[in-house]
Amino acid sequence: MATDSYELSVLDVIEETADARSIVFEIPADAAEAFDYRPGQFLTLAVPSDLTGVAARCYSLSSTPGDDVLKVTVKRTADGYASNWICDNLRPGDTMRVLPPSGIFTPASLDADLLLFAGGSGITPIISITKAALSRGTGRVVLVYANRDERSVIFAEELRHLAEQYGDRLVVVHWLESVQGLPAPDQIRGIAAHFPTYDAFACGPAPFMKCVIGVLKELDFPRERRHQEKFVSLAGNPFGDVEEAAIAEAEVFEAEHEPDDAPAPEPQPQGAVHVEVDLDGTTYEFDDWPATKPLLDHLLAKGVPAPFSCREGNCSACAFRILEGEVKMEHNDILDDDDIADGIRLGCQAYPVTDTVKGTYS
Ligand SMILES: Cc1cc2nc3c(=O)[nH]c(=O)nc-3n(C[C@H](O)[C@H](O)[C@H](O)COP(=O)(O)OP(=O)(O)OC[C@H]3O[C@@H](n4cnc5c(N)ncnc54)[C@H](O)[C@@H]3O)c2cc1C
Ligand code: FES
Structure with missing residues (x-):
């Protein structure tokens, strides 16, 4: 990337x-x-x-x-x-x-059966997934789309056409707050329970996502079939020069970790760290990752085209999975406890806490 x-x-x-x-x-x-x-x-x-x-x-x-x-x-x-x-x-x-x-809110296979939940502007990535799955894949697609009222439904016409064209594979359930009220967990459960083997994707306002993800967890949708995209604003500017920004961030990190009245430091490797990452079919290996530098900055400095966007821990474009060792994240606005338990970490926020760290971006 x-x-x-x-x-x-x-x-x-x-x-x-x-x-x-x-x-x-x-x-x-x-x-x-x-x-x-x-x-x-x-x-x-x-x-x-x-x-x-x-x-x-x-x-x-x-x-x-x-x-x-x-x-x-x-x-x-x-x-x-x-x-x-x-x-x-x-x-x-x-x-x-x-x-x-950028981003990881994307089906592993377009042939999978998909259970999609969109609220308001959350339809944006969901319609892209819907169109790709219908035109290039073979699975069935169930889309639950919640809006304030009929006039606020984005892509109403396009969805109507898709439903006509793919009537045997696509079901669109429109949910209008003006008619049915806000969707409640029982009602979402009533739909999701019919599709326990589908890959679920949810995007929309925070209360809607909380409701949908809560129901999917209750219904034992495993982590790898439960995806969510959070719409948050970036506070920083990822358009700056990467090297300069990396140096500035490393300096800020060091300044913030002056020994004086700082809290007890977490265990940190004594020397440089051995890091191995898989990215787009290539394994990159380095022996000189400094413990004071985020993984993303180290990889970029080495010329590795590691993915990123916000560099602030709030978009997940830089997410990778830990295979060996451990990192600590300075900031994380996007991964939930299940993601963390699943080994997902943010490269832009990841500092090593073990002498060896292995991970994969795939
Ligand atoms: C992965 C991802 C995908 C997304 N996809 C979509 C999508 O498809 N559709 C969509 O609509 N949204 C999407 N979003 C959300 C989108 O990125 C924004 O968060 C959203 O549009 C709100 O941004 P805003 O600037 O209008 O509002 P806010 O972020 O609420 O704007 C207010 C902020 O702007 C700052 N501000 C005020 N005036 C100025 C100024 N003159 N100059 C600079 N800053 C100022 C203030 O400090 C305040 O923090 C997505 C977000 C993410 C992370
Ligand atoms: S680049 Fe956005 S969370 Fe790391």
Whole structure:
């Protein structure tokens, strides 16, 4: 996965609902490979800001692999800066700086049967997965899509067409708060219990996700068949120069760990650490990972194209699985206890606590 940003041209801006716009980008001819993606992944946009220079925000791709354009769909957040800027300002012919696709909210196999839950703008990665599974896979897809009311349903027309085209494989359950109230655990359980072998994906507002994930846990959906994407805003700027940012972060880390009145340090390897990671079929091995540097920074400094976006522990683009040894994470806004128990760690936040660390990004 590439780590450079690219200037993409806006081909179209589509008004999806009163408060949601899709932005259609041209796939850059000289970087088509960097913009290959899996359904459910997201782009990171550099939204211009007089205040901070750039407000970096992630937006899931609502297009699907194989489309000849890239499309993201942005819903206005009340009092939000970037979402309103995008909806108010972007026009066809404009350009925008974008980081290539990232993220792990994507089915391992498009042939699996899928149980998809979307709330509001959470439909964005879910429709990409739906279209990919129907057009390229062989499984069945059940989509439960919750919205405030009929007028706020993004992609209503597209879903209708898909249901007509794939009537034998796709079931769409529309849930309107104006008619049925907010979905309650019993009601979600009543649906999910019929599909205990499906791969489940959920994306939407926090209470909706809490309800869905809680039910899936109760129904014993195993961790590898229970996926969620949290929509949070990045606080930092991942568009900066990687090396400089890595050095700055290492310095901050060191400053924050001055011995004086600092709490008792966690056990740390005495010398440099041996690290081995698998990424896209290649194993990278180094003997000089300093205990004061996050794994991501070390890999990038070595020229390894390790994935990342926010570099702050709140997007999961850098997630990998520990196979041997252990790391501690400085910050984690995105992984839940099950993820941690499952060995998932954030590369951008991972400092070694053992002399050897082995992991995989696959
Ligand atoms: C993986 C992922 C995928 C996502 N996919 C989608 C998607 O498909 N669709 C979607 O709609 N959302 C998506 N999101 C959410 C999206 O990234 C934003 O969090 C959302 O649009 C809200 O951003 P906002 O700036 O409008 O609101 P906020 O983040 O709430 O904006 C307020 C913040 O902006 C700051 N701010 C205020 N004024 C300025 C200024 N002038 N300059 C700079 N900063 C300022 C304030 O400090 C405040 O913190 C996704 C998030 C993630 C992590
Ligand atoms: S890059 Fe976003 S959590 Fe690590």
